[in-house]
Amino acid sequence: MSTLVFLEHHGGELQKGALGVLSKAASLGDDRVAGAVVGSGVKDAAGGAGAYGAQTVYVFDDPRLEAPLPQPRVDALASLVQEEGFDTVLFAASVLSADTAAGLAARLDAGLNWDLVDLAREDGRLVGKRPALSDSVYVDVGWTSEPRIALIRSGSFDPAQTGGTADVQERQADIQDFSLAATMVEQAHEESEGPSIEDADIVVAGGRGLGSPDAFSLVEDLAKALGGAVGATRAVVDAGWYPYSTQVGQTGRTVSPKLYVACGISGAIQHKVGMQGSGVIVAINKDPNAPIFEFSDLGVVGDLHEILPKLTELIRARKGS
Numbered sequence: 640m641s642t643l644v645f646l647e648h649h650g651g652e653l654q655k656g657a658l659g660v661l662s663k664a665a666s667l668g669d670d671r672v673a674g675a676v677v678g679s680g681v682k683d684a685a686g687g688a689g690a691y692g693a694q695t696v697y698v699f700d701d702p703r704l705e706a707p708l709p710q711p712r713v714d715a716l717a718s719l720v721q722e723e724g725f726d727t728v729l730f731a732a733s734v735l736s737a738d739t740a741a742g743l744a745a746r747l748d749a750g751l752n753w754d755l756v757d758l759a760r761e762d763g764r765l766v767g768k769r770p771a772l773s774d775s776v777y778v779d780v781g782w783t784s785e786p787r788i789a790l791i792r793s794g795s796f797d798p799a800q801t802g803g804t805a806d807v808q809e810r811q812a813d814i815q816d817f818s819l820a821a822t823m824v825e826q827a828h829e830e831s832e833g834p835s836i837e838d839a840d841i842v843v844a845g846g847r848g849l850g851s852p853d854a855f856s857l858v859e860d861l862a863k864a865l866g867g868a869v870g871a872t873r874a875v876v877d878a879g880w881y882p883y884s885t886q887v888g889q890t891g892r893t894v895s896p897k898l899y900v901a902c903g904i905s906g907a908i909q910h911k912v913g914m915q916g917s918g919v920i921v922a923i924n925k926d927p928n929a930p931i932f933e934f935s936d937l938g939v940v941g942d943l944h945e946i947l948p949k950l951t952e953l954i955r956a957r958k959g960s
């Protein structure tokens with residue numbers, strides 16, 4: 640068994656999601672676990688993957704790979720998989736990874752299972768776990784041929800340092816002319832303060848119970864005091880109160896912080912599936928029968944407009960700021 644993990648990077652840093660998938664792959668007991676870093680000026684980032692279980696990291700460092708476009712990455716990965724004989728290729732979900740995984744599946748005539756939340760070896764076979772029926776059940780999925788390609792839902796695995804070192808090998812990408820037909824015209828980055836909701840240890844999320852977009856400042860203040868990130872429900876994102884990039888749930892992000900504070904959120908199943916992996920869930924809701932209390936570790940029944948400012952004040956005072 641040999642697994643290759645696509646190691647996505649931003650700004651010279653390997654992404655947490657990809658390192659989580661790498662850690663999971665390393666825990667499955669395969670003979671070979673390797674990573675692939677594809678980009679321009681990425682050699683320095685590659686070595687770090689050894690600490691997360693990669694025995695080998697293949698680096699494709701080429702100015703033509705600078706833009707985060709999928710097709711040149713398909714060229715690089717397809718030749719690597721064929722030359723090295725990997726039987727499994729894993730991706731942590733992102734827009735770039737999803738496009739690259741789909742292109743690789745088409746190029747290698749391989750099966751792709753997507754939106755997996757877990758992987759296991761059962762009787763020597765690789766089995767993927769995939770939510771179905773609005774995330775209310777999990778189904779086992781497999782592959783009928785090799786290589787097996789899988790796209791893992793974000794936040795499914797935490798990176799785990801094992802302290803190893805990787806053999807870093809540089810490769811040349813044989814990029815096809817048609818793969819360079821698409822070019823990046825412009826790239827924009829959303830400016831945000833603090834950690835992203837997927838990386839944050841603490842997420843404070845707001846729902847329709849806030850009553851107005853202005854009241855999101857209460858959530859922001861608490862998140863800032865705790866050093867966390869702000870999340871939102873689809874109800875408030877659809878209403879234009881907060882950006883989609885913060886939406887937690889079935890059609891948003893999956894988060895698994897150590898602490899999740901849900902403020903004025905009812906706890907619909909579509910929201911729950913995006914945050915149920917959190918370590919401790921605290922809910923503030925004025926309705927004692929709100930479904931969120933069924934899966935919260937700590938519930939506060941009351942008006943968030945009164946509770947949040949006091950909580951923020953208390954935390955600031957405790958932290959001495």
Ligand SMILES: Cc1cc2nc3c(=O)[nH]c(=O)nc-3n(C[C@H](O)[C@H](O)[C@H](O)COP(=O)(O)OP(=O)(O)OC[C@H]3O[C@@H](n4cnc5c(N)ncnc54)[C@H](O)[C@@H]3O)c2cc1C
Nearest residue numbers: 846847848872873874888889890903904905909910925943
């Ligand atoms: C296909 C599909 C996909 C979806 N994907 C997502 C998704 O990704 N993420 C997501 O979040 N939702 C998703 N939804 C929507 C989901 O079903 C819910 O409608 C949504 O999560 C509800 O958001 P909410 O909890 O903010 O609002 P509500 O359900 O309206 O809940 C508001 C809560 O605030 C409480 N409240 C009101 N006033 C106060 C106050 N002053 N103090 C304290 N509490 C107060 C109320 O008691 C209530 O429990 C999806 C739905 C569908 C059909």
